[in-house]
Amino acid sequence: MSAGQSTAMPQREGEPVRVLHVLDHSLPVQSGYAFRSEAVCIAQKRRGWEPIVVTSPKHYESWRGEWNQSEEIGGIRYYRARTVSSPALPLLGEVRLMAALARRLSSVIHAESPHVLHPHSPVLNAIPALLMGRRWGIPVIYEMRSSWEDAAVDRGSYAATSWKYKVSRSLETWVCSKADRVVVICEGLKRDLVGRGIPQERIVVVPNGVDVERFQPRPGDADVWKRLGLQGKKVVSFMGSFFRWEGLDLLIDAVAKLARVRSDVALLLVGGGEMEAALKDKIRLLGIEQHVVMPGWIPQADTLGLYPLIDVLAFPRYSTHLTERVTPLKPLEAMAMGKAVIASDVGGHRELVRHQETGLLFEAGNAAALAEALAAVFDSTQLRTRLEHNGLNWVARERSWAKTTESYREAYRLGVSRAIVKQFEVKEERS
Structure with a gap:
């Protein structure tokens, strides 16, 4: 032939x-x-x-x-x-x-x-x-x-x-x-x-999109929240694979900075991967074990009950050849769930997040800037509500899988x- x-x-x-x-x-x-x-x-x-x-x-x-x-x-x-x-x-x-x-x-x-x-x-x-x-x-x-x-x-x-x-x-x-x-x-x-x-x-x-029928605001799973010990906390979370470029060590540094001045901050890291052991070592070294919860991998269907109880999702990617050119999926899912998003200002994130409109952008690699952005969302209900509303509407309008x-x-x-x-x-x- x-x-x-x-x-x-x-x-x-x-x-x-x-x-x-x-x-x-x-x-x-x-x-x-x-x-x-x-x-x-x-x-x-x-x-x-x-x-x-x-x-x-x-x-x-x-x-x-x-x-x-x-x-x-x-x-x-x-x-x-x-x-x-x-x-x-x-x-x-x-x-x-x-x-x-x-x-x-x-x-x-x-x-x-x-x-x-x-x-x-x-x-x-x-x-x-x-x-x-x-x-x-x-x-x-x-x-x-x-x-x-x-x-x-x-x-x-x-x-x-x-x-x-x-x-x-x-x-x-x-x-x-x-x-x-x-x-x-x-x-x-x-x-x-x-x-x-x-x-x-x-x-x-x-472009990446979201199943807006699956990912949408809903009541949270209070029982799971109680088991994780996060009730009454200001919670920042990341859900996904723990790759080097995701910048999760930077997120831990930012949470450690906040933990020095406020006792209500908590970090929820859902997932696992190549950086897991190093991240746990860093948490112990900084002495912030009581501020961090790492439940491991959770099925996607079960994570939907966690989103509503989280205050902000953080995506602190470092600037690399990859992250400057490729957009991730997780920020879109967070916005579709009606959650505020904070992301580093790498190129892949700038295609998804409009600063002060659909989320907050901070200087990639700058833990102090990340901590400042987190504090702003924690302390301002007006800011958090605006980001949640704008992000949700933008994803529903522009990034449903039916459209993309x-x-x-x-x-x-x-x-x-x-x-x-x-x-x-x-x-x-x-x-």
Whole structure:
């Protein structure tokens, strides 16, 4: 079969548009990546499209459960690629992973006859999708959610001057140049790709969004609050993965400053990750154990009962190549829950937070400035109420998944046939 030869089944009249998403991992793993993937598939299904998912062999590195050939979660079909061994030789493991994913993709394409292949970061998903797209004659829309090589640098996995970084970045750029269209989640990533020579007219921004039916103001779970010992406290919280770039050590410093002058301040850190042990050591060193609660990971459904009892959510990210270009999801969820948000002034946050309107921005890396912002929200009901009201309204108006995922129609329109585009438009008119 020659490259570009179309063997995919043609679309029949009235048939839903099938989009085959290729993911690093998915539910039941709980992560920002998995939650965005779930939200995108649900939003597309509501539009009358038919999203289908294939996950990389890396899914089971996170899930660590028994391998399933396929399963259905929330009405979405998930196909799983088998795990592969991790040899010691450089790059051999990545080659094996991509080969296994390509084989799984080929079998799923044969079974499902998708009209669009939609691989999401990292590039290890995109390369097999490009190969299968060319083989089966299916357009490929690549979604770059983050700069994974920059994340690796921020984690300390390798240096920005290393060969691994250079290879990863070069492959990412190559994939973006070969895909029919590129989707990014924010303007920062778009500017980065344009700087690498990718024409901006080939890039479509589909921002992070929120399920406004799930994330909305509600009564709090007073029993959980009592068990955590937080009743009567002024509470600042962070919920998510404890990565280095999140700046949680800075947040601990800010809380320690406040704790010297007020006894009612408390920090709730929900989650875990690579910085967990170091953060606990820092809390002990500063002697503020009575001001910090770390319950570990809590299922997302259960965290919804915590939000209403929190005074402010803090996102103190440090300024790095990654955080200046990539927007996080958690601040949007906090705003959708009607909570005040304080965030560092890195580029990714400035796309989400308008200072003194939808939240407060402080100088990245400045613990004193963060402590000052926290005190302002704690001490002014008027300020906190204004931030909560404005943030909630902005998210409901601009960042529901129903609104942000409208841009996928543009991305697919630019990369697929006229017949399929017409079907998109018909489905949109009916929805």
